Amino acid sequence: MxxxxxxxxxxxxxxxxxxxxxxxxxxxxxxxxxxxxxxxxxSSNDQASFLPASAESTEVQDWQRKITASDAIPAIVVVESDSTIAKADLADYAALGVKLGAVDGVQAPEGDAETSVAGPIPSDDGKAVEFIVPITDTDNVKTVVAALRTVVDDNVSAGTQAWVTGPAGLTADLVNAFGGIDxxxxxxxxxxxxxxxxxxxxxxxxxxxxxxxxxxxxxxxxxxxxxxxxxxxxxxxxxxxxxxxxxxxxxxxxxxxxxxxxxxxxxxxxxxxxxxxxxxxxxxxxxxxxxxxxxxxxxxxxxxxxxxxxxxxxxxxxxxxxxxxxxxxxxxxxxxxxxxxxxxxxxxxxxxxxHEHEHKHADEAQIAGLEGIRGLWRRVGVLIARRPRVTWVAALVLLVACAAGVTQLKANGVQQTDVILSQSDAVDGQKVVAEHFDAGSGSPVVIVADENDADAVLDAVTATDGISDASLYTGNTNPTATATTPEPVVKDGRVLINATLSSEADSAEAEQVVRDLRETLPKTSEGVLVGGVTAIALDTNDTAQRDLLKIIPIVLAVILIILMLLLRSVVAPVLLIGSVVISYAAALGVSALVFNHVFGFPGADAAVPLFGFVFLVALGVDYNIFLMTRVREESLRIGTRPGILRGLGVTGSVITSAGVVLAATFAALAVIPILFLVQIAFIVAFGVLLDTVIVRSLLVPAVSYDIGRAIWWPSRLSRLS
CATH class of the missing domain: 1.20.1640.10 (Multidrug efflux transporter AcrB transmembrane domain)
Incomplete structure (x- = not known):
């Protein structure tokens, strides 16, 4: 025809x-x-580069570059010995420090210093030494860290093990983990x-x-x-x-x-x-x-x-x-x-x-709209036609039960050592550092203060719980070359204070120390700023949580307007928006339970709920658009309730196939051993399947069938069908 x-x-x-x-x-x-x-x-995986310019840790980073005249990222080389390291052996380790400083990409020494590498710094228990290696070639951190690891492997003696860790080591391993994306x-x-x-x-x-x-x-x-x-x-x-x-x-x-x-x-x-x-x-x-x-x-x-x-x-x-x-x-x-x-x-x-549906059989004549529909989607249509309210109430109860688990979602950030799910030399090294040294060594809290208040601020920092040591930044100098104490570097009336944390720099305890410093230090000196690796993580998490509360209403409002224009209705779009929101909450609730009790994840990145929302709501509305545009097309021809059944029947298999395909593609993200991507993979894949099987197949058509032609209000279709 x-x-x-x-x-x-x-x-x-x-x-x-x-x-x-x-x-x-x-x-x-x-x-x-x-x-x-x-x-x-x-591509950049530097967390600091993604913070807004207004963040306090970003301001500190700008001052740090100005005062130190360097963008160096510290790598920590830690060497652990099976036995106590004698003081006489530190000279041999000093030679290793010189070799580390000679690697391309490591900061060049200033003045008469032999190397810019700090160390060897012996641990209190005498069974480990560490070096702090400033890397200035920040565009090639992965290459520089690989070279450092080669130098370490070639120069450690029998009975010792060595790791390259710290911010630079973790960044290099993160880049390696992302390597599979290509x-x-x-x-x-x-x-x-x-x-x-x-x-x-x-x-x-x-x-x-x-x-x-x-x-x-x-x-x-x-x-x-x-x-x-x-x-x-x-x-x-x-x-x-x-x-x-x-x-x-x-x-x-x-x-x-x-x-x-x-x-x-x-x-x-x-x-x-x-x-x-x-x-x-x-x-x-x-x-x-x-x-x-x-x-x-x-x-x-x-x-x-x-x-x-x-x-x-x-x-x-x-x-x-x-x-x-x-x-x-x-x-x-x-x-x-x-x-x-x-x-x-x-x-x-x-x-x-x-048209296939023009062929009517005796068993089909009882339910208008299901003519020519066979198999699963005919059975679903019959269920909705005969018991629409029972169907959508049961589906809604199931979704609400799943959503109850959302209270267990721990999306307040995780330690950087938990971000990489595969074996990582830097993660292993960080554990060794925490065992023998102050866990925050190599990743200090950086405080910017007025030079006139430097001593008072330094005393306040040292007195803060969770800070093991603090000192004014005096530049890359050789302290043994002079009998006098080097003067702190001053730029535009500001000085830097580096404070070593007692706990790991990316731990909750370290973040609390930063919060305490930000609360107490301004009482000592107006305009003091607190930054560093821990502050960057803290500001990132706080900003991500604010974004969630700001962006969700904007996305919902925009999608609602689009649906109203598309369906020429108010009721149907509100119904669709409500369905994808409860579907998102259900997916997040189940994901929280799986993350905590099946995978044993320590938590989730603060951006996970926002990314999950944007993808699930936008993509979930996709399938409802596919369904409801066909339902509207059929409703104009045969009436609303028959049109709902007809639209569901003819789109059922294709939308389900599309949902399975999308779930499978997002699930593929799990092959990259990064916690954030694995969690997004599960949330979106599970959420899409939940939306396809429960929301689009049962909840939306059953509610629409129960409401009837009023779903098209205030359009003319609400009065014609």
Whole structure:
């Protein structure tokens, strides 16, 4: 049955149009693909760089650069001996310090000093020594730390073990852990999607067409992100890089599945593949565009964040969604038009010339809207039609029960030594440092004070519980070269005080010390600032928690407005927003229980709830958009309640497939041994499945069926159906 609006282009256009579109995307992939390996060169995993300029620890860092004239990051080399280290042996260890100072990228000594490396510093128990090595080549910390580890391995004697740790060592191991993003992550994600598509469509050709669409979108997005990061417009981190890859593959595949479903449906009604792709494109355009716009705008709401890492992820991920949309609406239609029914080989759709649901059987006549619907989705439709209130109440109770676990979520930050889940030399070394030295050595609290109040502030710092030692910064000098005590370095009337913590620098106890100092020191000297590694972590967590309270209402308001415009209704959008919020809370609640009692995680990054919210709410609304736009289309034709059942029946399999694909792609993030990514992988993967199976399949259609035509209020449809 051919509609008068069906369009079949001229023969030359059928050749030229696909060729031009496919060539454009091939060029984009050819240029963008090789850029994938270059992303790490414009990526930074330095936590301090993501703080706002207004943060106190950022101000301290600026003063620290000015006073020390250096951006050096300290590495701690700790050597542990099986026996007590004799004082006579310290000369041999001093030679090791000179060799460490000679490594390329380590700060050069000043004046007559032989090396800039501090140490060997013996432990009180005499069984370990440590060196503090300032690394100035901050763009190549991974390379410098690797060289330090080589020097240490080549020079430690029998009966001793050595580790390179501290901020620089942990940063290097973090970069190493992110290394899999350039290869294994993409391989696992693509492999998972391919297998799912094979199982869903039982086709050899179609999975390749969909994956080409996703991968070409990713290549184009990567090219733009790389250029933006290179020009300094955005800050790219390893976690943003990983999320970009997963988001593009998942979103592009979801949009592609919706278009493919419409194309397959159209092939049964029209013989021409061009007429079929025209119908499919027109039918899929609105839900795909609305879905993409919702995700893009929700992601751009991250620009309201005070954390530069969150602020940068917004446009980075939005760029990915833009190209996912473009590829699904341009490249895939041309590929489907070229292959036609062969895309579904060996199970090609047959041309019937009539709508399948017009065939009515005796057992189908009882429930309007389920004509032609078979299998699982017919049974679900029958359940909703006969017991809508029982269905949605049961689903809601289940979600509320899951959400109860959210109170156990410990999203107030974790120690840096807990961030890396794989074996780490730096993490092991940090434990050795804590065993033999003040746990905070090498990562001091940095205080900026007025030079006139320097002594008073120093006394107040030393008297603070949790501080084992404190001293004024006197520069990179050799104290043995002169009998006098070096004068502190003063810049613009300000001095630095370095305070060693008794506890590990990234522990809760250390953060409390920073809070205490920030409360008490201003009473000694007005304008005193407290920073350092611990303060950076503290400010990051506090800012992330403020962002959560600020951005969630903005995202919800924006999505609600989009849904109102799309569905021409107030009631239905409010229902959809409520459903994704309870779905998010349920996913977070179950995740908290799993993190605490199954995986045994020590906690979660403070940004985890915000990232989980943005992805789950935006992507969860996607599936409701796919469902409700089809429900509205059917409601205009056959009435609201039959339209709900019909819309659920014809979209059930494709939306479920899309949910499984998206869950699988996000689950692939777990192959990167970083706590934050593993937690986001579980939250989003589980949340998407929960949303697909419970919310979109039962809760939303059952509530909508129970309410009836009033869900379209105040539009004309609420009065007609």
């Amino acid at each position: 051919k509609s008068r609006t069906d369009w079949t282009p001229a023969r030359w256009l059928r050749i030229v149009l696909p060729a031009v579109v496919i060539v454009i995307w091939l060029v984009a992939a050819g240029v963008g693909g090789p850029t994938f390996g270059k992303l790490s060169s414009v 290869g294994i992550l993409l391989l696992v994600a693509v492999g998972a999607v391919f297998l799912i598509l094979l199982l869903v469509y039982r086709s050899i050709v179609l999975p390749f067409l969909v994956l080409f669409t996703s991968i070409f979108a990713l290549c184009a997005a990567i090219l733009i992100v790389y250029l933006f990061a290179l020009w300094g417009w955005i800050k790219l981190s390893g976690q943003s890089q990983g999320i970009l890859s997963i988001l593009v593959i998942g979103a592009a595949t979801d949009y592609s599945l919706l278009l493919v479903a419409r194309f397959r449906e159209s092939l049964a009604h029209v013989e021409s593949r061009w007429a079929a792709i025209g119908r499919a494109w027109k039918a899929a355009l609105e839900p795909i565009a609305a879905s993409g716009a919702t995700v893009i705008i929700a992601l751009l709401c991250l620009l309201f964040s005070d954390l530069n890492s969150n602020k940068s992820l917004g446009p980075i991920a939005a760029i990915g969604i833009v190209f996912s949309l473009l590829s699904a609406l341009t490249l895939l239609p041309m590929l489907l038009a070229v292959f036609g029914r062969a895309a579904f080989w060996p199970f090609r759709p047959k041309f019937t010339g009539e």
